[in-house]
Amino acid sequence: HNPRANKIVVALYNYTARESTDVSFVKGDQMEVLDxxxxxxxRVLHLRTLQEGLIPWNFVAVERSVESE
Known part of the structure; x- marks a missing residue:
C-alpha cells in the first residue's frame, strides 16, 4: 500500500471515460496521483476539472514527484 504518493502526471493522449468511475482527460492535462x-x-484527482477517479496508467507520464523536490 502506498500512502499518498503526491505524484503529478501529465496526459500523453486523450482518454474518454468508459465507466462512471473513470476520469476523462485530454493530452497535456495534469492530475495528482492519489493511489x-x-x-x-x-486513482487520480484531475487538477483542472477536480474530478476524482480512475485512469489507465499507460496514458500518462509522471511529470514530477513532490517527494523528490
Missing part, C-alpha cells in the same frame, strides 16, 4: 497501488488503473 497507484493497482497495476493498471491509478
Amino acid at each position: 497507484d497501488s493497482e497495476p493498471d488503473w491509478w
Whole structure:
C-alpha cells in the first residue's frame, strides 16, 4: 500500500471515460496521483476539472514527484 504518493502526471493522449468511475482527460492535462497501488488503473484527482477517479496508467507520464523536490 502506498500512502499518498503526491505524484503529478501529465496526459500523453486523450482518454474518454468508459465507466462512471473513470476520469476523462485530454493530452497535456495534469492530475495528482492519489493511489497507484493497482497495476493498471491509478486513482487520480484531475487538477483542472477536480474530478476524482480512475485512469489507465499507460496514458500518462509522471511529470514530477513532490517527494523528490
